[in-house]
Amino acid sequence: MIVVDWGTSSFRTFRIAADGAILDRRSSANGIMHVPGGRFAETLREQIGDWLDAGESRVLLAGMIGSRQGWKEAPYVACPAGAAELGAALVDVPFDGAQVKLVPGMNGVDASGVAEVMRGEETQIVGALAAMGGDGLACLPGTHSKWVRVENGRIVRFTSHMTGEVFSALREHTILGRMMKDGAPNEAAFIAGVARSAEPGGALHHLFGVRTQTLFGKFTETDGPSYLSGLLIGHELRAELGSVPGETVHLIGAPELVALYKSAIAACGAKAVSLDAEASVRGLAIIGEHAQWR
Numbered sequence: 001m002i003v004v005d006w007g008t009s010s011f012r013t014f015r016i017a018a019d020g021a022i023l024d025r026r027s028s029a030n031g032i033m034h035v036p037g038g039r040f041a042e043t044l045r046e047q048i049g050d051w052l053d054a055g056e057s058r059v060l061l062a063g064m065i066g067s068r069q070g071w072k073e074a075p076y077v078a079c080p081a082g083a084a085e086l087g088a089a090l091v092d093v094p095f096d097g098a099q100v101k102l103v104p105g106m107n108g109v110d111a112s113g114v115a116e117v118m119r120g121e122e123t124q125i126v127g128a129l130a131a132m133g134g135d136g137l138a139c140l141p142g143t144h145s146k147w148v149r150v151e152n153g154r155i156v157r158f159t160s161h162m163t164g165e166v167f168s169a170l171r172e173h174t175i176l177g178r179m180m181k182d183g184a185p186n187e188a189a190f191i192a193g194v195a196r197s198a199e200p201g202g203a204l205h206h207l208f209g210v211r212t213q214t215l216f217g218k219f220t221e222t223d224g225p226s227y228l229s230g231l232l233i234g235h236e237l238r239a240e241l242g243s244v245p246g247e248t249v250h251l252i253g254a255p256e257l258v259a260l261y262k263s264a265i266a267a268c269g270a271k272a273v274s275l276d277a278e279a280s281v282r283g284l285a286i287i288g289e290h291a292q293w294r
Contacts, residue, residue: 002059004063006063009029015048022278058288059099060090060288062120062122066091074102081106083126083289088290106155117160118160120280121140122283124279125138127283127284131250135151136250137244141251141261142257143162147159167232170207170228179215183221194231194267196231203235206231210224233261237265237268249261252275
């Protein structure tokens, strides 16, 4: 089978064996926002045509490719749900020469009843269930970080934080970015930002301090991005960890982001463990086992 993690800005695909082992992989910058004129079928064939020619006939797609801005909108599956519910709700996409199906993504509500959605992260959780023992709290850092509660092998609820996107917006489009320069990450500045997030004043007040800390020489311009990152991640963590004191957080995602979150979680006095960054591939293989293939 061929599985594809097709997001907003990137395209990753894997050819996997029946047991989920990765046989081959490739990636490109052909995220859904970089596919002109909705040429998703053509883009997919360009990326995996040789695998299809070699005999593969089943393709499972996950991520924003199943959103309203993607190839075909796949309706969300409501929490609580697991691999079986996701596999039963796959959406067929017409494609010559192969069976192509979309993983639907999931929706739920937060503690106040406000809607939550995710597309792609659910496959990572399914792939990490065994390592989590079927229960626990997972954090998936990223542009829109997800905090996911798993019980009895099913996703029961989750919350989202726009931490990564806000970091980019503040760095590139506000006065804060004018006093920042690229440089090596500074662990001390990052941890200082995490610590600041625990102090009185709130996030909007704390953010202005990113500028003044540099203006008055507390940090250099190359330290600024690390301090800003620590501040934003710190506020995210304190919003989530306060309700689960003492619980271990299972981190799933890109190694560099997982390392940042692990350091910040420790600075907040909590515990975290890192799980397989390729959990999505294993999750897609498991979901594919529940699909109705011809």
